[in-house]
Amino acid sequence: MALSILYWLNFVSGTKKLHQKSEVAVKSEHVLKFLYDPELRHVQGRVQASMRDRSYHINITLGDNYTVEDSICDCVNGQDKCHHKASLLLYGYKNVSKTDVRESWIKHPKSGPPKKTMTMDELFPPTPKLANYSHAMDSF
Template identity: 70%
Template structure:
């Protein structure tokens, strides 16, 4: 999972109106720009206002335990909780996939021990009764 729904759930906990307005904003494509930096633990974006021809810049610092550490929005409620921030968090959950997030692989694959090849006899050893049968018939 690249972006957890728990960020949105914790941010909107106890505020049904906030969660509903953010769902409507995401469904109505009001999130115009979205940037997620997993290493720096922040989300930035531009969210269109509900009823106006205006958009707001939103920045969210993600904290531990899926909580929002710090956030700003240019709207009137920007210093407090607003549905622009909530919609950015919900948008992240619905649209960020594992392939969108920077991945890491083993740095030195030569340091990994090579796999040992196994033969069919190693994988499927002969049962004792067949071994005894061959010895008895010779």
């Protein structure tokens, strides 16, 4: 997985309600957008509100030792811990593979043998009938 579960565990530590609400939000597919940049250690996304017809923008900066260094959410509790932030961290663990991370496919390409270049004659060899006809034309 691209995002360690430890970020989520440290964020929800000691708050059972936050733990449960974030799990419900991920299972209910309330995470609408998720972007993760491992170089900047930044997570950004959008999470649907639980009971309302709106969504919240979240920005999270990941710190050392699997902690959240800084975070903000548009919701009422956005300056503190909220389940929208926790949902984004949990979603990142459960749903993001290494190929979803920005430019990871460029950094670690699969190695393989170089492709052989073929000429047109190799791709489309003349049929035996045409080959005999062309030799017959040369003798005239």
